Amino acid sequence: MAAKSIISRPVYGTLSPQPGKHHLFIADAEGALAIADMAKTAPDRFFDGAEIVFIPGPDDKHVAALEALKPARFHQAPSFASLLPRLKQTLDNAHMGLRLYLAGTEGLIGQAMQVALDAGIDHTAIQTEHRGSLARRVQCVHCKGITENVTTQPATCSHCGLLLLVRDHYSRRLAAFQGVCINAEDRSEIPPIEEVFR
Amino acid sequence: MSTGTTKLDVVVSDVVPVNELVTRFHFRRRDGELLPTFSGGAHVVVEMRDGDRTRLNPYSLMGSPLDTREYTISIRRDDVGRGGSLFMHRSVRPGLEMVISYPVNLFSLDLRAKKHLMLAGGIGITPFMAQTAQLAGEGGNFELHYTCRTASLGTYADVLQQRYGRRVRLYHDDRGERIDLDRLLSSQPLGTHLYVCGPAGMIGWVRERAAALGWPPETVHFEHFAAPQPGLPFDVTLAISGKTIRVGEQQSLLEAIEAAGVDPPYLCRGGVCGQCETNVIASDGKFIHNDHWLSEEDHRSGCKIMPCVSRFEGKSLVLER
Numbered sequence: 001m002a003a004k005s006i007i008s009r010p011v012y013g014t015l016s017p018q019p020g021k022h023h024l025f026i027a028d029a030e031g032a033l034a035i036a037d038m039a040k041t042a043p044d045r046f047f048d049g050a051e052i053v054f055i056p057g058p059d060d061k062h063v064a065a066l067e068a069l070k071p072a073r074f075h076q077a078p079s080f081a082s083l084l085p086r087l088k089q090t091l092d093n094a095h096m097g098l099r100l101y102l103a104g105t106e107g108l109i110g111q112a113m114q115v116a117l118d119a120g121i122d123h124t125a126i127q128t129e130h131r132g133s134l135a136r137r138v139q140c141v142h143c144k145g146i147t148e149n150v151t152t153q154p155a156t157c158s159h160c161g162l163l164l165l166v167r168d169h170y171s172r173r174l175a176a177f178q179g180v181c182i183n184a185e186d187r188s189e190i191p192p193i194e195e196v197f198r
Numbered sequence: 199m200s201t202g203t204t205k206l207d208v209v210v211s212d213v214v215p216v217n218e219l220v221t222r223f224h225f226r227r228r229d230g231e232l233l234p235t236f237s238g239g240a241h242v243v244v245e246m247r248d249g250d251r252t253r254l255n256p257y258s259l260m261g262s263p264l265d266t267r268e269y270t271i272s273i274r275r276d277d278v279g280r281g282g283s284l285f286m287h288r289s290v291r292p293g294l295e296m297v298i299s300y301p302v303n304l305f306s307l308d309l310r311a312k313k314h315l316m317l318a319g320g321i322g323i324t325p326f327m328a329q330t331a332q333l334a335g336e337g338g339n340f341e342l343h344y345t346c347r348t349a350s351l352g353t354y355a356d357v358l359q360q361r362y363g364r365r366v367r368l369y370h371d372d373r374g375e376r377i378d379l380d381r382l383l384s385s386q387p388l389g390t391h392l393y394v395c396g397p398a399g400m401i402g403w404v405r406e407r408a409a410a411l412g413w414p415p416e417t418v419h420f421e422h423f424a425a426p427q428p429g430l431p432f433d434v435t436l437a438i439s440g441k442t443i444r445v446g447e448q449q450s451l452l453e454a455i456e457a458a459g460v461d462p463p464y465l466c467r468g469g470v471c472g473q474c475e476t477n478v479i480a481s482d483g484k485f486i487h488n489d490h491w492l493s494e495e496d497h498r499s500g501c502k503i504m505p506c507v508s509r510f511e512g513k514s515l516v517l518e519r
């Protein structure tokens with residue numbers, strides 16, 4: 001669980017079954033386990049009205065655990081980008097009564113929430129649970145490029161190559177943390193690079 | 199001066215009968231200036247000086263927020279109520295100078311919503327008059343469902359239909375027409391917010407169905423003007439001001455405290471906003487909590503009371519006021 005530091009830093013909860021007719025789950029990797037855990041407290045036939053969209057890790061781990069819940073629909077995708085059009089369409093056609101559950105990495109939760117906010121769902125109405133890697137999605141404040149899966153502090157911007165201090169400042173609109181050049185005065189100064197967001 | 203209740207000196211500029219039960223009142227500022235801006239859903243508290251009694255009742259502003267030359271409210275006559283509406287209907291005439299509070303909004307639109315679904319029952323239509331005017335001016339997406347007992351008691355139904363056409367749907371009790379609520383709620387696009395104003399029973403029904411159908415509580419807004427319930431007279435000691443007062447049968451605890459010259463905070467006078475919350479220092483008797491603000495636990499504890507709507511029966515009551 002990520003520590004709370006400054007206000008914009010997202011805080012995640014624990015998935016719990018909500019009243020409603022349609023339940024949409026979006027998860028990646030270990031997020032599947034959050035869904036499986038929640039299922040233990042869900043009412044009977046809860047998953048009859050549920051759709052699970054899952055981005056498994058490289059070894060297809062946890063797919064069987066989700067299938068065992070027998071959701072009305074189950075869909076797998078190789079990456080968030082690949083499921084984006086489908087997700088947008090689902091939300092565009094959805095009605096009030098749809099409940100959204102996001103579980104897994106911060107990158108997944110943040111990006112899915114971004115789409116949901118666009119669709120008109122308030123962030124307080126979305127269930128989230130962080131599981132698995134603490135890797136961050138980071139926006140370089142200088143070139144605006146976004147680097148996925150950042151685990152080190154500082155980190156190198158994959159677009160402009162600057163060495164970035166990854167801040168806790170989080171933008172819900174961009175679903176990304178802000179990275180600020182750490183050695184602007186003297187580029188030859190390279191502080192020790194540590195893996196901190198594992 | 200109480201929180202959020204700065205006063206305005208106004209003159210009644212018009213009194214217009216609307217139907218057998220409802221009358222509309224228009225107010226302008228005595229100094230001829232514009233009135234303060236407000237947003238759809240706001241109410242004002244009207245001070246009624248009726249002989250040696252002063253009543254303060256909240257009423258929704260129903261005019262367009264885009265026009266602040268005058269404020270308009272509509273009041274349904276309640277023949278068995280505590281007399282506020284009867285006073286307005288019988289004694290208020292154009293030219294009368296009155297005092298009203300600044301507008302307060304406890305029922306505002308959430309402008310982030312993609313669509314606004316409004317449900318009104320009876321005189322609960324008034325806040326929607328202002329909200330629809332505000333949204334229409336901004337090109338907002340709304341739909342209004344309005345239930346009334348009979349066509350002739352469908353206050354402003356004609357005006358609304360003329361203004362907004364098919365965006366307004368009417369239901370008449372005497373024709374057995376009823377909102378197909380579950381269907382209506384289940385067919386709303388994502389990002390819709392729900393607003394309901396009307397009798398307590400209707401609000402309870404709509405909130406319960408919305409919750410069961412998966413509407414997050416943040417998307418469901420409601421307003422109910424609960425008039426204080428009459429009851430047995432009782433005595434209260436106000437610890438801070440050192441006064442002992444009697445609350446009459448037809449008087450609310452808040453009104454009695456005000457009559458004693460103490461100026462406690464309030465906003466809604468209907469048991470929903472939380473402003474008037476008061477600590478109980480000692481009590482020997484039974485509380486009659488009529489508010490929607492305190493939790494069940496607070497009610498049971500006997501340590502807090504909302505004087506705008508709640509009463510007491512018993513030997514003694516000491517409040518921190």
Ligand code: FES
Nearest residue numbers: 467471472474506
């Ligand atoms: S004045 Fe609002 S709860 Fe009493």
